[in-house]
Amino acid sequence: MKLLIEVILFAIPMILLAWTLPKKYVLLSQIVITGLFIAYQSPISFAILSTITFGNYYLLHKAVLPKPVKVAISLAILVLLIVSAKILFTIHHSWIIPLGMSYYIFRNIHYTVESYNGRIQNEGLLFYLAYNFFLPVLIIGPINRYPEFVRDWQRRRMNNEYFSLGLQRMLYGVSKIMIIGNYFLSSKFPSLISNLGENYVWLKTYLNTITVVLNAYFQFAGYSDIAIGISLLLGFRVMENFNFPFLASNMQEFWSKYHMSLSAFCRDYIYTPIASYFRKPMLGVFITMSIIGLWHEITMPFLIWGLLQAFGIYLAFLFKNSADTWLNKNLGRIFVLNYFCLSCVIIDYQELGKALEVYKILFFIP
Amino acid sequence: MYKFLATYLPKSLANIVIGLWYFVLIMINFYCGIAFAQGTFQYVGW
Numbered sequence: 001m002k003l004l005i006e007v008i009l010f011a012i013p014m015i016l017l018a019w020t021l022p023k024k025y026v027l028l029s030q031i032v033i034t035g036l037f038i039a040y041q042s043p044i045s046f047a048i049l050s051t052i053t054f055g056n057y058y059l060l061h062k063a064v065l066p067k068p069v070k071v072a073i074s075l076a077i078l079v080l081l082i083v084s085a086k087i088l089f090t091i092h093h094s095w096i097i098p099l100g101m102s103y104y105i106f107r108n109i110h111y112t113v114e115s116y117n118g119r120i121q122n123e124g125l126l127f128y129l130a131y132n133f134f135l136p137v138l139i140i141g142p143i144n145r146y147p148e149f150v151r152d153w154q155r156r157r158m159n160n161e162y163f164s165l166g167l168q169r170m171l172y173g174v175s176k177i178m179i180i181g182n183y184f185l186s187s188k189f190p191s192l193i194s195n196l197g198e199n200y201v202w203l204k205t206y207l208n209t210i211t212v213v214l215n216a217y218f219q220f221a222g223y224s225d226i227a228i229g230i231s232l233l234l235g236f237r238v239m240e241n242f243n244f245p246f247l248a249s250n251m252q253e254f255w256s257k258y259h260m261s262l263s264a265f266c267r268d269y270i271y272t273p274i275a276s277y278f279r280k281p282m283l284g285v286f287i288t289m290s291i292i293g294l295w296h297e298i299t300m301p302f303l304i305w306g307l308l309q310a311f312g313i314y315l316a317f318l319f320k321n322s323a324d325t326w327l328n329k330n331l332g333r334i335f336v337l338n339y340f341c342l343s344c345v346i347i348d349y350q351e352l353g354k355a356l357e358v359y360k361i362l363f364f365i366p
Numbered sequence: 367m368y369k370f371l372a373t374y375l376p377k378s379l380a381n382i383v384i385g386l387w388y389f390v391l392i393m394i395n396f397y398c399g400i401a402f403a404q405g406t407f408q409y410v411g412w
Contacts, residue, residue, distance in 0.1 A: 001402070168367075168388075175391055178398040 003041070003139065004177070004223065008170075010037040011135060011230045018234050019158060027130040027153070030234070034133035038099065045098035052078070053132045054125075056108055060115055061122050071116040078109050086298045100139040102295060104132060106265055111146050113269055123150055136230035140223050142241040142261035149236065156235040166232030173225030176218045185215035205361045212348050213341040217245075220259075239264075249332030250319070251312030251339065255289075258340075266292055282317065286310040301346045301355070308343040312336075 010033055017029040039046040059065075059074050082105040088095045111128070114120040131149050193207045224241035231238040245258035255263050266288045275284030286307065293306020322328055342362065349355045359365070367387070371380040 171388060171391060171395075174395055178395050178402070182402055183398040 001177075001182075004226070006037070006041070007135065007139065008226070008230075010034075011233075014135060015230070015233045027126055030135070031126075031129050031133045034135040034138060037135055038133075038138065042099035045101060048081070048098055048101060049104055049132060052081070052104070052108055053129055056112065057125055057128050060112065067116065071112055074112045075109065078105050078112070081105060083298070086294070090298050103141050103143055104138065106143050106262075107132065107146075109269065110143070110265065114146065120146055127153070134231075134236075136227040136234070137238055140220070140227070141259075142224055142227065142239050143265050144231075144238045144261070148239065152236040159235070162232050162235065162237075166229045169225045169229030169232060171229075173222045173227075173229060176222030176225060181215050181218040181222060185211050185218060202361060202364070205358060209345055209348075209358070209362070210337070210341045213344045216344075217242075246337050246340075247333060248336050249329045250316035251309065251336060252316035254336050254340065255309065255313065262292065262295075282314060285313050289313065296347070299350070301350055301352060304352075305343055305347045308346075309340075312339050312343070 014030055014033045017033075018026050021029055035046065035050075038049060056074055056078075059070055063070055065073075082102065085097050085101055089097050111120065111131070115122075127150060130153075131146050134144070134149070137144050189211050190208070193204055193211070196204055221242045228238050228240065239261050241259060241261050243257040243260060245254050248254035248257050270291055271284040271288040274287055275281045278284070289310035290303055290306040292309070293302040293304075296302050296305075342359075345358050345362075346352070346355045349358065368380060368384050371383055375383065
């Protein structure tokens with residue numbers, strides 16, 4: 001909550017300057033304010049982000065090396081950085097992953113791959129810095145794309161509709177976090193569940209499982225709304241992160257609506273190359289979902305969680321020819337909610353032994 | 367939401383309804399925020 005308030009506090013001068021300064025200074029002001037924010041929050045993250053930004057820009061656009069070599073070096077360093085940070089976190093829990101690192105590494109991987117494919121023009125160091133030091137999406141996403149960022153900057157003008165929409169999104173985001181997440185799902189609902197009595201062990205466990213996942217979803221969706229809202233106030237349209245995922249009728253649809261910026265990133269840069277190289281879409285799904293799991297944390301529970309998501313998508317693939325009726329759709333929605341929440345038990349408890357005990361209660365296993 | 371309201375209601379009425387909706391939402395947020403600040407409910411999340 002403290003971090004969220006501080007993001008909003010730093011965003012206020014940024015928005016004021018964005019519409020009062022001459023256009024040539026606006027990006028610079030955004031970079032400076034974001035730099036101050038990240039240096040204040042996490043100096044190590046500031047150092048890593050600055051090094052990556054300058055290093056990657058120099059490597060890709062200035063170094064005199066063959067293009068594939070430059071891209072290979074850049075990707076190797078970025079992947080090594082994120083993997084080593086995650087492994088350090090797994091081994092030493094006192095080590096905290098630098099603020100926003102999981103997200104800005106993915107943004108830089110996107111930039112490197114797209115510049116190799118020729119889909120990104122070199123717009124200059126200032127743009128690249130502004131893309132990496134963009135406060136609203138820096139800490140917890142969405143993983144916005146560089147071409148959209150540049151396009152929005154070029155088309156940017158004061159627009160009442162954008163501004164009003166931005167404020168509305170921020171209000172809805174805060175409401176999701178404060179009212180639904182913090183108040184109902186973290187406080188009121190758990191106390192109602194704990195008052196149920198000793199005889200309702202199954203119901204208590206089941207409701208707890210659903211509540212924890214929904215709380216995490218509303219917190220995350222709320223923050224994404226705030227990030228999108230602040231971006232709109234700055235004149236940028238950042239990609240959506242959630243699109244009513246729990247209304248999806250199968251797991252494949254669910255993952256195209258849940259944490260969309262991450263799933264789209266993984267679809268473009270992990271799934272598509274693997275599926276097209278091996279000509280086996282399901283192999284691509286299993287590898288991609290495992291990586292999404294491990295991206296959260298490099299631990300066995302997250303790997304199993306990722307594989308369970310892949311299995312859910314496999315089930316959707318098996319039943320893809322079923323009739324598109326009202327009943328099937330709604331049964332699918334109930335399945336998606338339960339499948340996702342039950343699969344999250346593994347990562348909620350972090351220990352397979354504890355998770356197994358919960359599964360035993362949920363599936364009536366003595 | 368405004369577009370939806372403006373489709374079925376006169377524009378002035380839609381403005382009032384949406385204004386009231388935002389006001390109510392902000393007030394509930396304040397209530398929850400104060401409850402959180404006073405520690406009357408436990409905070410779980412980031």
